Amino acid sequence: MSLVTVNEQCIKCGLCINECPVYVLKMGEKGPEEVENAHCVACGHCVAICPKSAIDNAKSPLALQVDAHEFPKLNPQQAEHFLRSRRSIRTYQDKPVPRELLTKLANIARLAPTAANSQGISYVIVENKQLIEKAIENTIEMIENSPVRHILEAAVVGYREQGIDSVFRGAPNLIIAIADKNSPYARNNAISCLTYLELFAPSLGLGTCWAGIFEYVAAVENSPLPALFNIPEDKIIAGAVMVGYPKYSYKRLVDRQPLDVTYIN
Template identity: 55%
Template sequence: MSLINVDQSKCIKCGICTSVCPSAVLSLDKTGPKVTAANNCIACGQCVAVCPCEALDNIKSPIAEQTDIESFPVINSKTAEHFLRSRRSIRCYKDISVPREKLLELTKIAHYAPTASNSQGISYIIVENKSVLENASKITFEWMESQLNNSPHWSFSRHVKNYKATGIDTVLRNAPHLILATAPNNFKNGRENTISQLTYVELYATTIGLGSCWAGLFEMCAFSNYSPLLSLFNIPGDRVITGAIMVGYPKYKYNKLVNRNTLNIAVIN
């Protein structure tokens, strides 16, 4: 079966599909678009989505599975700026579980984020069990303490000391949920794709009343392949954790937008 099918009665031979193809899969001749390098197709669906006449179909990204866009952009620039700036890293959560359907909604949105050459490849583990989260924090603190003996870290000592003195969890912040991203251990774009996808989660979470925060200390422990932590989540040997974010209902409301440091910009003209 051919990679693409062209409805000649609709095709106006504009060549837009060949122009937007990121992998040079298509070329244009007098009869319309032709496949010249089928193996290069990354299933991004741009050729199908951009066609002004709906004349093109790609078996890797069928037109029947694409959704019509009525208008774009859907929000003005000022609203977008306010929305993006109002996102905060949430470190204080209500002691309330998030319905599973909302957590699944977050991972679904993550799946639509841009990834390197449309490689995607990220899977998710949603952690709802509070005792598992408590154990994960405990294990991470144990790992941080073990690192102090050989390679002191500027923040590890502070976190471990406070945890021992007060029992306050600065690893997972008593968040009710944790979303773990995993990828095959030989997948070269795992971390980059995870950052892109979990950024989508962070932004979308605010629209359904949730807050989130990257679990940086937890990630450092996971990235060191610390076996007690990997065993806790039953991570198989052929996969690695590539990212983690806490999720829950924010305990407090932020009423101000915070500025950043002065932006340094260089322009080459």
């Protein structure tokens, strides 16, 4: 069954053919058509670039694409401010995030670029506070018996002696990215998707932070964490972020280390 259909608006400009990253298309009598035995990666470039809306692709339908001209682009200063405004939030208000907003975060995450457009990331959204607390306890227990305990000793001592949560920082919600266990792209794809999520979160009044300690323990052999969150055996936890309403607001944009770049001419 052909993935590509072309209507009478096609002017045979060839843009879709030139832009296809996997060379799926060739020019036929009535316009672009598929090359035999080619493998479309569903990037949607062919549909997105057409000046006449003349081509459709079953893997990336025209009906699901959005007219890019409907939205103004940020100027460079606005874009820099937007990117620099993202902060890793480690203090949260004691209130849960509505499911509607958590779903919006995951929906933005799925739009992120992935290796070879493989996508393959799905999400577990944790709303159960008791489950999060159980995950903290399991994480600390695993660290206590880990050969790298000395690196995370402060997290153990803080939790055991003062009740300080260094795992999820008191966040009311957790979003876990999962992927096929055998995917070579799992971690990189998860990083891309969760970065989109993090950048979008402030527009909803939310804060996020990567749950690095949790990720480390979840990846340890025989870790109880995947089972705790009902992760299928053929999947892995590829990334996780805590989510909540920030307790405080930041008044300034923090700088980073000076730019270190080498040009090769």
